[in-house]
Amino acid sequence: MSGGIDPYSVPLPRYGSGALSDLIPSVLASMGVDGFPNVLGLEPASATCVLLVDGLGSELIRSHAADAPVLFDALSTGRDLTAGFPSTTAASIASIGTGLTPGSHGIVGYTVAIPGAGKLMNSLRWDPAVDPAVWQPETTAFEAAAAAGVEVQQVGKRMFKGGGLDRAVLRGAQFVGADTLGEVAAGALAGLSTLVAEHRPGLVYAYVADLDWTGHGHGVGSQAWQLQLQLIDRLVEQIVARLPAGTRFYVTADHGMVDIPVQRRVDVDLDEELRSGLALLGGEARARYLYVLDGALPDVLDTWRGRFGADAVICERDEAIDAGWFGTVADRVRPRIGDVIVASMTDLAMVATHHQPHEGKMVGHHGSLTPAEQLVPLAVFGR
Helix, strand or coil: CCCCCCCCCCCCCCCCCCEHHHHHHHHHHHCCCCCCCCCCCCCCCCEEEEEEECCCCHHHHHHCCCCCHHHHHHHCCCEEEECCCCCCHHHHHHHHHHCCCHHHHCCCCCEEEECCCCEEEECCCCCCCCCHHHHCCCCCHHHHHHHCCCEEEEEECHHHCCCHHHHHHCCCCEEEECCCHHHHHHHHHHHHHHHHHCCCCEEEEEEECHHHHHHHHHCCCCHHHHHHHHHHHHHHHHHHHCCCCCCEEEEECCCCCEECCHHHEEEHHHCHHHHCCEEEEEEECCEEEEEECCCCHHHHHHHHHHHHCCCEEEEEHHHHHHHCCCCCCCCCCHHHCCCEEEEECCCCEEECCCCCHHHHCCCEECCCCCHHHHEEEEEEEEC
């Protein structure tokens, strides 16, 4: 590598000691399930709920303590985890459901190349031509838990039931539909209460997306986002107040978020020089994957480093893999990652208004390796 920020010098996800991929294995270990390491040192419990709040970065909680007093206080006795790379929803949910790092489960970006197909797949919306069980063939942590006699319930928006990502990484969980915050709280508490009443071991995984959607649309500095954070904190407070005795409740997130001013959003689709040599532009605005045409790699690297070398890590795929960004990378996963990776380390966003028009309008972004995007809470509650 020459020029720009060294890919070996940036803070890495703490795989194996404090990453999101360590959470469910530690939870299952704390429930007495064999074969899982409790690297997070969680206390024993037979019934547990994990709530994932999309977009709830640790730095955001600390900088908005007045809007989230329950979560802020819990962080004083909890800890931060790292999301993993890229710090994006699909990859993080995959790490939750499988207990694996991105390089092992293979959900390595928001949009990634389908090897040999000449097109991208959106990992959230999926592609009907891609079999989820083939794309992600590893046994999920939820499947392993169910095989060990631990009931797993997934509480989430009804629109997500049966989707490609759901079938790829959350296999083994019984789906409970919940579209509103009240339904999420009621669904999680009902699951825990039933487990306790029937003396059965179990895990409830709940997910809420509203904070992330608000941050993307309005920014984490907006009143709309602050009000939404207050609602999330109230949701947590309501669940904590009603936890059945002997249960544990963990609140975490898939990534943080940063606001990007309009003048720092570079539109790659309108820049002929940046598009030159590219077959596909994948990833997302803060963590781009460049899939290059044969013979174009040196020129693409020179062009992107010349433009963004002071703002981003711009490296070849093998450099990022060797540096440990993804954890151990399976052979089937390697070609999904861009030939070149561009990870923004400042307030830069590389949007694509033609290919990703919705993302191009976003205020809040995530995906890279900065602490604001990487650090997520592990807030711990129990009765």
